[in-house]
Structures are given as C-alpha cells and as structure tokens.
Amino acid sequence: MSRRLVPGCLVLSDWYRSAESKEFFSSILYKNRRKHFGLLEGPALPLKLSVDTVSYKIFVCGKSGVGKTAFVAKLAGLEVPSMHHETTGIQTTVVFWPVKLRENGRVLMFRLQFWDCGENAIRRFDHLLPACRDQADAMLLLFSFTDRSSFDDLFNQLARLSGPENGMLKLVVGTKFDQFMHTDVTEKELREFQQAWAVPVFRFQSSVSGVSQPALEDVAPLLNGLAEHLWNQDQLAVSLQTEVGVC
Amino acid sequence: MMFQAGAVQLLCLTASSGVPLFCRGRGACRQLPFSVIGSLNGVHMFGSSQDAQLSSTVTEWGRVLWRVYHESITLIAVSSEEGASELYLERLLENVFSCMVLILGLDDLANIKNVERLKRDLRSCYKLIDSFLEVPNEDVGDLTHCADCLIPQEPTILQECLDGFSQAAESEFGCLLVDGKIVVATEKWWRLAPQEVVLLSFLVRSLGGSSSRDYPVFLPQGSPNVPHRLLCFQLLAGVDVCVLCGPTPSLQKVERELVCRFWSPLIDCLRICVRLKGRCFPGTVSIPQGILGLLLINRDNSRALCSIQGFQESAQSSASFSQERRRELLRQFYTLATTRYFLAEPQGEKHRALTEEFQFGFTHEPVQCYLVTDDCKCFGIQTPQYQCFVLTTDSVPTFALRSLATRTLTALTTQTAF
Ligand SMILES: Nc1nc2c(ncn2[C@@H]2O[C@H](COP(=O)(O)OP(=O)(O)OP(=O)(O)O)[C@@H](O)[C@H]2O)c(=O)[nH]1
Ligand SMILES: [Mg+2]
Numbered sequence: 001m002s003r004r005l006v007p008g009c010l011v012l013s014d015w016y017r018s019a020e021s022k023e024f025f026s027s028i029l030y031k032n033r034r035k036h037f038g039l040l041e042g043p044a045l046p047l048k049l050s051v052d053t054v055s056y057k058i059f060v061c062g063k064s065g066v067g068k069t070a071f072v073a074k075l076a077g078l079e080v081p082s083m084h085h086e087t088t089g090i091q092t093t094v095v096f097w098p099v100k101l102r103e104n105g106r107v108l109m110f111r112l113q114f115w116d117c118g119e120n121a122i123r124r125f126d127h128l129l130p131a132c133r134d135q136a137d138a139m140l141l142l143f144s145f146t147d148r149s150s151f152d153d154l155f156n157q158l159a160r161l162s163g164p165e166n167g168m169l170k171l172v173v174g175t176k177f178d179q180f181m182h183t184d185v186t187e188k189e190l191r192e193f194q195q196a197w198a199v200p201v202f203r204f205q206s207s208v209s210g211v212s213q214p215a216l217e218d219v220a221p222l223l224n225g226l227a228e229h230l231w232n233q234d235q236l237a238v239s240l241q242t243e244v245g246v247c
Numbered sequence: 248m249m250f251q252a253g254a255v256q257l258l259c260l261t262a263s264s265g266v267p268l269f270c271r272g273r274g275a276c277r278q279l280p281f282s283v284i285g286s287l288n289g290v291h292m293f294g295s296s297q298d299a300q301l302s303s304t305v306t307e308w309g310r311v312l313w314r315v316y317h318e319s320i321t322l323i324a325v326s327s328e329e330g331a332s333e334l335y336l337e338r339l340l341e342n343v344f345s346c347m348v349l350i351l352g353l354d355d356l357a358n359i360k361n362v363e364r365l366k367r368d369l370r371s372c373y374k375l376i377d378s379f380l381e382v383p384n385e386d387v388g389d390l391t392h393c394a395d396c397l398i399p400q401e402p403t404i405l406q407e408c409l410d411g412f413s414q415a416a417e418s419e420f421g422c423l424l425v426d427g428k429i430v431v432a433t434e435k436w437w438r439l440a441p442q443e444v445v446l447l448s449f450l451v452r453s454l455g456g457s458s459s460r461d462y463p464v465f466l467p468q469g470s471p472n473v474p475h476r477l478l479c480f481q482l483l484a485g486v487d488v489c490v491l492c493g494p495t496p497s498l499q500k501v502e503r504e505l506v507c508r509f510w511s512p513l514i515d516c517l518r519i520c521v522r523l524k525g526r527c528f529p530g531t532v533s534i535p536q537g538i539l540g541l542l543l544i545n546r547d548n549s550r551a552l553c554s555i556q557g558f559q560e561s562a563q564s565s566a567s568f569s570q571e572r573r574r575e576l577l578r579q580f581y582t583l584a585t586t587r588y589f590l591a592e593p594q595g596e597k598h599r600a601l602t603e604e605f606q607f608g609f610t611h612e613p614v615q616c617y618l619v620t621d622d623c624k625c626f627g628i629q630t631p632q633y634q635c636f637v638l639t640t641d642s643v644p645t646f647a648l649r650s651l652a653t654r655t656l657t658a659l660t661t662q663t664a665f
Contacts, residue, residue: 022549039506040507088374088462090462091457118371125463237288
C-alpha cells in the first residue's frame with residue numbers, strides 16, 4: 001500500500017452531521033441509541049433511499065488488555081466493559097455505517113464485521129488465529145497509549161505479517177487515548193513509526209460512557225477512516241484487475 | 248463488621264497449599280482480608296488433617312460452605328444474605344467449578360503445574376462465573392439444575408429447522424435459545440448432562456451483544472479434557488442458535504453459508520418467540536386467574552419452565568410484585584419445598600447431604616405443600632414426573648390453592664409437549 005490517503009479525500013468525513021444524512025443514520029439508531037442487528041437483520045431504509053451494502057471482515061488484534069473488546073463495543077454502541085474480562089475465543093460484532101463518497105456523491109452502507117479474539121485464547125487454541133485471518137479484508141493492530149510494551153510489540157507484528165502474500169490492509173489504532181496524560185508513547189515516536197511503516201494510525205478512546213446517546217462523533221472519525229481505506233483498497237484491486245485485463 | 252449484610256463471597260484456593268487463586272463477590276462486599284481467607288482455609292485444612300470433613304457452618308451473620316474438587320481446588324462460599332440457603336450455595340459452588348472446567352479443562356485444574364499461570368488463565372472464567380453471581384438471577388437453572396425452557400407456539404418447524412441446520416454444520420448438538428432459555432434443541436443436546444445444558448445456556452447468555460462466536464469449551468462431564476467448539480450465532484436481538492462442533496466447519500463458513508439460508512424463512516416465527524419472553528409459554532394455554540408466577544419442572548428430562556409475566560391480574564398485584572420479586576419468591580419456595588419435603592433427586596444419596604435432619608423422621612413422602620405469607624401464597628405439587636410451584640396473591644383463598652395448582656399443572660402438561 002504505497003498510496004497515502006489524506007483523511008476525507010474519498011469519503012465526506014463530516015457527512016454524519018449534515019441534515020441530508022439524517023435519514024440514513026436514523027436507520028442505524030433506535031430511540032436515539034445505536035441499534036443492534038442480529039445476523040438475519042439489517043438497517044431498513046425507505047425505498048427511495050435504498051443503497052448498496054458492502055461487507056468487510058476486519059480482524060482486531062493486539063496484546064491482552066489493550067482494549068480490543070472495549071474498542072469494538074464502543075464502535076457498535078454497546079456497553080463498554082469497565083472491567084477487563086479476557087475474551088475467550090472469537091467474538092464477532094457487526095457494525096453498520098453509512099458513508100457518502102466524495103467523488104460521485106454515492107451513499108454506501110458499510111457492513112463491518114469486527115473479529116475480536118482474546119490474546120490468551122489465541123495462545124491456548126491453535127485454530128483461532130487462522131480463523132480470524134482467513135479472508136480478512138483488513139487488520140486493525142491495537143496498542144495502548146498506557147502500555148509501552150504493546151507499542152513495541154507492533155514492530156514484531158508488522159514484521160511478521162509483511163510476507164509477500166499478505167497484502168491485507170493494515171491500520172494501527174492507539175487505544176486509551178483519554179489516558180494521554182499517562183502515556184508511555186510520545187507523539188514523536190508515533191510520527192516516526194507512521195513514517196517508517198507507512199501505516200495509518202488512529203487515536204481512540206473507548207472511555208466508559210453510558211449508552212444513552214448515540215455519540216456518533218466519538219466513532220465517526222474511525223469508522224469513516226476505516227471505510228475510506230477499505231474502499232480505496234477495493235478500488236485499487238479493481239484497477240489492478242483491469243490493467244491486467246488490458247495486457 | 249467485616250461481612251456486610253446481603254453479600255456473597257466466593258474464594259478459590261489451591262487445596263494443597265492454600266494459595267488464593269481468585270475471589271469474586273456480589274453485593275456490598277469488599278475483598279476479604281488475606282488473614283480471613285487464610286483462617287477460612289485453615290480451619291478446613293485442620294479438619295482434613297484430623298480426618299474430619301468440614302462442609303458447612305452457620306453463624307449469626309451468615310453461612311460458609313467448603314468444597315474440594317479433585318483434591319486440587321478448594322472453593323469456599325461465604326454468604327451473609329438473609330435466607331441464603333445451603334442448597335443455593337452448594338449449587339453455586341458446583342456451578343462455579345463447572346465454569347472453570349468448561350473454560351480451562353479438567354487437566355489444568357486437577358494437576359496444577361504452575362500456580363501463577365493458572366491464576367492468569369482463571370481470569371478468563373470471571374465473566375461466566377459472575378453471571379452465576381448476578382442479581383437478580385435471570386433464570387432458575389443455576390438452582391434447579393434443570394434447563395430453563397421457553398415453549399414456542401410452533402415447536403415443530405423450529406425443531407426441523409434446527410435439526411437441518413445442525414446437520415449441515417456437521418454437528419449433532421444444536422440448540423436455539425431466546426434470552427438464554429431453550430426453545431428447541433437436538434436430541435443429542437438433551438442427552439448432555441443436565442448441569443452442562445444449564446451451563447451452556449448461561450454461557451450463551453453471558454456472551455451477549457456479539458453477532459457470532461467461536462468459543463472453545465470443555466464439557467465438565469462429557470468431555471472434560473478434550474475441547475469442542477461452541478459456535479454461536481445471534482439471529483435477532485436475544486435469539487441465539489448454537490452448535491457444538493469438532494475442528495470443522497469454520498465459524499465463517501457456517502455463518503456465511505448456513506445461518507441465513509436456514510433461519511431467514513423463520514424470522515417471523517422467531518419474533519413471536521421473543522414476545523413470549525417472561526411468560527415462556529404460548530398465550531393459547533390459559534392459566535387460572537390469581538397466579539403471579541409459576542415454576543414447572545419435568546423431572547424425567549430435567550427441564551424447567553419459569554413464568555413470571557403475562558398473567559391476568561389486577562393493577563395492584565402487577566405493581567407490588569416486580570418480575571424480580573416473583574422469581575425470587577419462586578426460588579425461595581422451591582428451595583424450601585425441595586429441601587424439606589420433596590425429594591428433588593430420586594436417587595437420594597446426594598440429596599441426603601443437603602437435607603436437614605428432621606424429615607428423615609417422615610415415614611411418607613409429601614406430595615404437596617403450601618406456604619402463606621403476609622402478601623402472597625405458594626403451593627407446590629409433586630408427581631412422579633413433575634414438580635409444580637405456583638405463586639399467587641393473598642386474595643386467593645388457601646383452600647383453593649390446591650385446585651388452582653392442579654389445574655395449572657394439567658393445563659401446561661396437556662396443552663403443550665412439556
Ligand atoms: N480509560 C480507558 N480504558 C480503556 C479503554 N479501552 C479499554 N479500556 C480498559 O482496558 C481494559 C481491558 O480492555 P479489554 O477491551 O477487555 O481488553 P482486550 O484487548 O479485549 O483483552 P483480551 O480479551 O484479554 O485480549 C478494560 O478494563 C477496559 O475498560 C480506553 O479507551 N480508555
Ligand atoms: Mg477482549
């Protein structure tokens with residue numbers, strides 16, 4: 001992934017605030033909270049607004065306790081656990097997120113399925129890691145601003161993953177950004193890291209807030225950013241295919 | 248005072264050396280001081296060294312129960328809750344140990360190699376263990392060791408769909424749950440030990456929120472050392488289907504290829520099930536007036552139906568009896584009836600340890616019992632196949648309780664396949 005994306009160059013980052021987006025977002029809200037969908041369900045839009053849904057599998061990984069489960073819960077509008085309960089096995093969560101493309105004004109419904117697996121479970125059971133990686137469209141590497149070793153671990157993880165066959169989209173997320181005062185990772189280090197590895201880095205906080213408000217602004221930068229990179233990856237794949245077709 | 252009223256503490260230690268492994272609690276409790284944990288364990292160890300097994304004690308502030316599993320793990324329950332029964336604490340400890348086996352496997356628990364590592368691994372059990380400590384308890388299965396069920400309007404098509412789905416997922420073990428209550432399950436699922444069935448229901452409910460799961464489980468009785476995979480899919484909010492599998496198929500495969508194919512056509516039927524939540528049996532079965540809640544247990548197949556909602560009743564009784572209170576009253580009456588009067592387990596041996604001395608004096612086995620309190624009444628009936636406990640308002644005349652309970656039992660057992 002050589003092309004560097006400027007945030008907002010493919011999708012409208014502030015669209016969720018606009019009046020026009022209201023109807024689309026109301027399909028993922030219920031009584032002013034985020035709506036939860038079972039596997040048989042999805043957001044229902046009025047016919048005139050119906051849009052295409054694009055589905056992605058996203059593997060969330062990182063050291064035990066960095067906040068993977070809290071991160072996914074926050075994105076889905078579920079209650080964020082205040083205690084650390086190790087995740088046993090794989091746990092997937094589907095998040096729907098409408099996005100407007102800058103290029104042609106087209107609206108797409110992103111169906112993002114996050115695959116979260118407890119780090120200690122991965123070590124105990126061999127089948128979990130391959131199951132998470134298999135056919136994943138993106139990988140989110142989480143580190144915690146309050147845990148230096150989780151940041152150092154990123155280098156190993158990225159090095160391990162950079163096999164030629166693994167062209168999977170990778171993004172880095174620094175969690176517990178609300179604890180920035182106690183950070184173990186400086187801005188400078190982060191900048192250097194970003195340059196050395198050419199991976200996008202997001203800062204995120206899953207602070208334990210009530211579920212009473214949808215708090216779209218807490219999750220919009222990350223979800224829009226993720227959608228943008230996924231869409232970009234798809235477009236690159238398409239153009240690559242047509243090039244090959246021409247030859 | 249160290250133990251505040253209304254608290255339960257659970258301690259887990261290594262049996263050989265008394266090293267604390269974890270401590271969980273509910274209610275207003277602070278972690279017990281190390282010295283108290285030490286004494287509680289010490290008094291039990293002292294007993295063992297004298298060839299005396301200390302299993303429980305009652306003091307003025309509460310109750311303490313000790314159990315040792317596989318000569319390796321000691322569990323201690325300390326309760327200062329008013330009316331905490333020995334039955335409840337006994338079942339709690341059994342459930343907690345089963346949780347530990349379910350998640351870690353028996354080997355690691357029975358042969359502790361590295362205490363620090365075990366301590367760390369045990370953290371992954373907390374969520375499930377805590378679901379047994381939660382108040383109010385959503386179900387009664389933790390106490391009855393019978394699986395909480397919900398009787399659907401159309402069991403046949405759900406059963407057929409589940410059987411087909413399980414088979415397609417290469418599994419003979421499948422189960423459909425609403426709100427942690429079993430709606431239908433495959434024949435093999437029902438052949439798991441009753442306590443395992445309860446445990447798996449609790450597990451599925453404790454998983455909440457997520458869309459799907461691939462959860463390694465050891466079956467405490469069926470397969471304590473070889474893990475299986477519990478694949479679990481949330482079809483609608485509160486509706487889960489799960490299958491127990493071997494190494495294949497993958498979570499992704501089942502989800503992408505089977506879930507929608509099998510279950511989408513039944514979506515309306517599933518929605519109807521969700522609406523039965525709380526009542527747990529179809530509206531077509533009519534129940535006599537005056538009933539606030541009922542608990543029906545099928546002793547042959549270890550299934551339980553606990554219903555606390557959807558009865559014809561006055562505004563006053565609906566206001567003064569919250570669902571939590573109804574469930575709690577039924578739990579207490581069940582405990583009273585089964586420890587004092589009804590033999591819960593026909594084989595008796597285990598039961599004997601739980602019962603108090605006096606009823607061994609009975610030359611007969613009681614088949615009915617009742618209780619009248621300030622504002623409600625309870626009646627229990629035992630037949631060879633069923634136990635039925637009903638909770639009514641105090642406006643029901645005491646002499647009418649028997650016929651009310653009998654009619655309820657008949658209505659439920661003749662009009663449904665329970
Ligand atoms: N302050 C703060 N705490 C957080 C944040 N994210 C997570 N936490 C806390 O960090 C702890 C661990 O979070 P989890 O999400 O359970 O960790 P995990 O990465 O899923 O860990 P494993 O499942 O063991 O691999 C919890 O107590 C969370 O409440 C955050 O953004 N801010
Ligand atoms: Mg986790």
